[in-house]
Amino acid sequence: MASVLRVAELFGPTLQGEGPSLGRHAAFVRLSGCNLACSWCDTPWTWQWRVYDRAAEQTAMPVDAVRDWARGRADLVVITGGEPLLQAGPVAELVAGLAGTAVEIETNGTVAPPPELLVEHVAFNVSPKLAGAGGPEHRRLRERALRALADSGRARFKFVVADAAELDEVARVQAAHGLDDVWIMPEATSAGRLLELLRDLADPVIERGWNLAPRLQVLLWEDARGR
Ligand code: SF4
Structure with a gap:
């Protein structure tokens, strides 16, 4: 029987809004x-089933159908969530079907990727969660998964911060888990707040030798779904 993915939405072509591929023409799966x-x-409609109707928000799709939708749609395919590595097996099948296309997997860094995903055309945008996200640290920051991602040489680490004070916590997480290639992104759902935070964060981020990126989708479309 064909493997199945639990899909929230397929959209694009659009633009990758975050991280090192900011602005790239991309299709999103x-x-x-989610485990957090x-x-x-x-994106609470991907997991918050006490609020959202799972039957309406989630579709079971054969991997082949998702592959056929994504193939040729854009130069970059972004697999995001929710937490996509909770479906690592079918995700690996999808990635294999997209050989020759650049793929980014956006993960919260709590699940170690299987070897089938550590391949040439795949990069991981890892977003470890800080205390402000809520929940106990042992659930948010898992050493084995973060180590596996860091050791893969295919990961960049994106931290969403609400203010400059949270940068000290990012530095502690970076040091504790040996993370390279750190990116900071503002937590904002409006273009005005995003720009305000970017200006607050720019100098401290430069001083620490990190990278700073906006969330392009917020600047362009604020909190619209499917963009
Ligand atoms: S890990 Fe991502 S998808 Fe899951 S609850 Fe946190 S922000 Fe939402």
Whole structure:
């Protein structure tokens, strides 16, 4: 029987809004389900089943159908969630079917990727969650998974911060888990707040030798779904 992915939405072509590929022409595969419950989550319809109707928000799709939708749609395919590595097996099948296309997997860094995903055309955008996201640290920051991602040489680490004071916590997490290639992104759902935070964060981020990126989708479309 064909493997199945639990899909929240397929959208694009659009633009990758975050991280090192900011602005790239991209197609998005957003998967359902998450193992965290961040207080500021901007995609709660992928997992918050007490609020959202799972039957309406989640579709079971054969991997082949998702592959056929994504193939040729854009130069970059972004697999996001929710937490896509909760479906690592079918995700690996999807990635294998997209050989020759650049793929970014956006993960919260709590699940170690299987070897089938450590391949040439795949990069991981890892977003470890800080205390402000809520929930106990042992659930948010898992040493084995972060180590596996860091050691893969295919990961960049994106931290969403609400203010400059949170940069000290990012530095502690970076040092504790040996993370390279750190990116800071503002937590904001409006263009005005995003720009305000970017200006607050720019100098301290430069001083620490990190990278700073906006969330392009917020600047362009604020909190619209499917963009
Ligand atoms: S890890 Fe991501 S999808 Fe899951 S609750 Fe946190 S912000 Fe939302």
